[in-house]
Every structure is written in C-alpha cells, then in structure tokens.
Amino acid sequence: MKLELQRDDTIIVQGDELYPIPGYPGYFANLEGKGRVYSTVTERYLSGKPNKRFGYCYVGLKNDKGEHESVGLHRAIWSAYTGYHHKALSKSKLEIHHLDNDKTNNSPLNIAPVTKKTNHSCPITNSKKGKGTRLKKEEVIFIRKMWVIFKEDGVKFSDFCNMFAFDFKCCYSTIENLLKYKSFKNV
Structure with a gap:
C-alpha cells in the first residue's frame, strides 16, 4: 500500500x-x-x-x-x-x-x-516476552549454575538471558534479575 x-x-x-x-x-x-x-x-x-x-x-x-x-x-x-x-x-x-x-x-x-x-x-509472539509463570526454586538454582558454565565458555550475558528466557518461557528481565540477585535473593 x-x-x-x-x-x-x-x-x-x-x-x-x-x-x-x-x-x-x-x-x-x-x-x-x-x-x-x-x-x-x-x-x-x-x-x-x-x-x-x-x-x-x-x-x-x-x-x-x-x-x-x-x-x-x-x-x-x-x-x-x-x-x-x-x-x-x-x-x-x-x-x-x-x-x-x-x-x-x-x-x-x-x-x-x-x-x-x-x-x-497485546498478544506478543516474541519469545522474549513471558507468560507470567513464576520460576521454581530448582529452576533458579539450575539457571544460576548454567550461567557460571556458559560465562566461562565466553557466552555473552544477553545471549544467555535470551536463550534461557525462551527455554523457560519467561521474559529476558526475569533471567537478568535472578542472575544479578535482584530477584530470588533467598535462593
């Protein structure tokens, strides 16, 4: 048009x-x-x-x-x-x-x-937008352990957050905040 x-x-x-x-x-x-x-x-x-x-x-x-x-x-x-x-x-x-x-x-x-x-x-098809489900304690521990491994292998922080946000069907900031201990502080 x-x-x-x-x-x-x-x-x-x-x-x-x-x-x-x-x-x-x-x-x-x-x-x-x-x-x-x-x-x-x-x-x-x-x-x-x-x-x-x-x-x-x-x-x-x-x-x-x-x-x-x-x-x-x-x-x-x-x-x-x-x-x-x-x-x-x-x-x-x-x-x-x-x-x-x-x-x-x-x-x-x-x-x-x-x-x-x-x-x-609005309904968003972008994988970086989550569906509002809260991560479980075991998932938070797993993600933090995986970050240690991936970081040693030279994976960029943003790439890691994008990948795990997609895998766990949550938003980028959820992964970012748990890795920076802004959320899930007691886990």
Missing part, C-alpha cells in the same frame, strides 16, 4: 519521497516498506539493526542541539509520519506498538501509539 501524504517538507532520494524527522535536522524517513532513516550528511541510509535484548531497531541521530542520541527506529518513523517530535509520546505517556508484533517492521502502517498497559497486554 502506498502512503499518500500531502506535505511540502519532503525530499526525493533515488526516486523515494523522504520525510523529515522533527528535532533531527538532516535526517529523513523513508515511510515505504519497513521504514528506514536517511542522513543527508552521509548521504546514505542508516543501519537499524535490532538490539539483542529487546529486539527493537535503533539508529544514532544528532539532534538540533548537536547531541548524539540513540532513537528507536519505530519512534523516528512515527515522528516523521506524524510531524511530532517522538518525545511527545513520553509526555503523553504513550508507547509505540508493532501491530504484527515484528519489531523490525517499522512501517507507519504497522505501528500505533498506545498506552503502556495496552502495549504490554
């Missing part, structure tokens, strides 16, 4: 119409496909690879004060699409929800501002 926006602040790059990202001069969003950000300084698209912890894509942008910021690609795309600075979401206590639950699909047709409660209650 082709988006039909009537704006006079766009630029054309390689035949694609790009929309400015408010608060970030020199950065424009391609709203077609899965959403991408273009820099007029480097004259190229920025890579927005998903982070290992939560799976969201981020891009490094320089704001209107000249400061570098890491901005969620979904927030940058929403910002360019609506014409509002992405920080307006936080002020409104809203988050961006990916309608198809694919955090790499940042098309404006796939993202919508919702309340935090709504965003976290």
Whole structure:
C-alpha cells in the first residue's frame, strides 16, 4: 500500500519521497516498506539493526542541539509520519506498538501509539516476552549454575538471558534479575 501524504517538507532520494524527522535536522524517513532513516550528511541510509535484548531497531541521530542520541527506529518513523517530535509520546505517556508484533517492521502502517498497559497486554509472539509463570526454586538454582558454565565458555550475558528466557518461557528481565540477585535473593 502506498502512503499518500500531502506535505511540502519532503525530499526525493533515488526516486523515494523522504520525510523529515522533527528535532533531527538532516535526517529523513523513508515511510515505504519497513521504514528506514536517511542522513543527508552521509548521504546514505542508516543501519537499524535490532538490539539483542529487546529486539527493537535503533539508529544514532544528532539532534538540533548537536547531541548524539540513540532513537528507536519505530519512534523516528512515527515522528516523521506524524510531524511530532517522538518525545511527545513520553509526555503523553504513550508507547509505540508493532501491530504484527515484528519489531523490525517499522512501517507507519504497522505501528500505533498506545498506552503502556495496552502495549504490554497485546498478544506478543516474541519469545522474549513471558507468560507470567513464576520460576521454581530448582529452576533458579539450575539457571544460576548454567550461567557460571556458559560465562566461562565466553557466552555473552544477553545471549544467555535470551536463550534461557525462551527455554523457560519467561521474559529476558526475569533471567537478568535472578542472575544479578535482584530477584530470588533467598535462593
């Protein structure tokens, strides 16, 4: 589906119409496909690879004060699409929800501002989101012992947390917190 926006602040790059990202001069969003950000300084698209912890894509942008910021690609795309600075979401206590639950699909047709409660209650197919089951004492002990072994073998903390969150059907932060003794302190 082709988006039909009537704006006079766009630029054309390689035949694609790009929309400015408010608060970030020199950065424009391609709203077609899965959403991408273009820099007029480097004259190229920025890579927005998903982070290992939560799976969201981020891009490094320089704001209107000249400061570098890491901005969620979904927030940058929403910002360019609506014409509002992405920080307006936080002020409104809203988050961006990916309608198809694919955090790499940042098309404006796939993202919508919702309340935090709504965003976290949406059915998520991502394995990093748990189903609310509490781990048993034996499982906590097992996970902590496995971390000692995996750490010695050079496995990254984030990879370990992702793997065990998937295996135990819980969220990443559950594994992270038990390994940092923020939870299950008496186990």
